Amino acid sequence: MSADPAQLLTVDGVTAGYGASEEILKGTSLRVAPGEIVSIIGPNGAGKSTLLKTIAGLVQARKGSIVIGGTDVTTEGALGRARHGIGFVPQERNVFGAMSVADNLEISGFQDPTQVKRRAEELYERYPMLAQKRGALARTLSGGQRQILAMAMGLMNAPSLLLLDEPTAGLSPRAAEELFEAIVALNRGGLPILMVEQHALEALEISTRGYVLVAGRNSREGPGPALATDPEIRRLFLGG
């Protein structure tokens, strides 16, 4: 897969891992076009979260390329990727626990201080819970509230692509449903989203396209709703 100018993100044959010899991604490729929600599903250990971290620049790609908006960012770190419009919401430790909700939002807009106040007010309007809790320390929020805050923090730098790593992990079914609604609403506002999600069926149903990753390699890809109803996918990954 080569970089396509029509794509927002092109990941081409990326290998990456944590230790010197450990290789988790073994030539993974994917693309995200403007306006899409793209889900990555797969069994445990498939490298789904590692792929997001590699795109975000927290894990360095050893081979292959990552192109964002036509710019090759393969050798850049997380800071450079953030400046290229990548907003990443990690699965864990995704808020600054010892800081207030308001400070979390403010610091997440560090790149453009002139827009911080306006963007924070927009987010308070979109997520009234954050406005009610703006003085509370982030570590005192419930799991669902914390995920909303983490997602809002991901929006403070006005990203061109939002990466979500298992956003509903540890949430109650009701909170997970609300979060999915929030993700769809964000996408309808024009924001492309690439997510890894443990609730694979629900994620695929709201996704434009989906990728199935197995042992660090692409296994399947296709439209999200089609993958969600594919009998083999259901049997292998969804238990259905």
Next chain:
Amino acid sequence: MTLILQAVINGLMTGTLIAVPAIGFSAIFAVLRYPNFAIASYATIGAFAAWWANAILGLPVIPAIAIAFLITGCIGVGAEETALKRLRGNGALIVAIASIALNLVLENIVRFIFGNDMKGYDLPLLRDIRFGDLRIGPQQLQSLALAVVIMAVMFLFLRYTRFGKAMRAVADNPDLARLKGIDPARIAIVTVFLGAGLAGVGGVLIGLDTSIDPLTGYRVLLSVFAAAVLGGLGSIPGAVVGALALGIAEELALIVVPATYRTAVGFVAILIMLTFRPRGILGERAA
């Protein structure tokens, strides 16, 4: 009773002076995750820089303190960038050991330039203020006020400014901070400047109370480290609480043990805290 009250007052005075370099030590630990023992030489350099400004150039104490802050902050950043930064990838222990070596180098440079003699600031001699049987030196009160103002400014900086919040964010979670577009390397430079600068100011405040020599910082290093451990390594409010607790404990201990055992109080405090509450009184990573 008067003896105990006097010890508590003296302890608060000492603790407040120790708190200033302890804040610097804790700030550097919070952001860079290693104990920088070169803070002792920064305190000494600050003390001598202020002495030069005050006794040689004839400047009043407050401008001399400002000069000490700037000079020590710059030397701290220079030392960090040239000597310690490249070792960070080898782990906290290696950088901590290197900081001890750096401390010896800087301390001996001070000795080479200024000599070994004790030096005093150009200050008016004033009588102690008496409250019944209790006595407080006017210079101690001035140093106390200066330390409180410096701590208040530091707290306001951390709580309300963009860079202060970025420092807290990097201390809490450097990876997440990077994802938000905050450059931890830039924040590290600001932190080392502030931390070393505060250590330098601490050296001046200690020197104002007594005299200075090339071992001024080294003598308080254990107290600074103990205060930071007591309060919780990396916690800036903890460093203040730890310094005050240690100051009072040291002064109270002097009622029953000879002054030569004063430093033992620091060791005992570290031992007790690490045994029963390793994360310290206010132990958290963020400020």
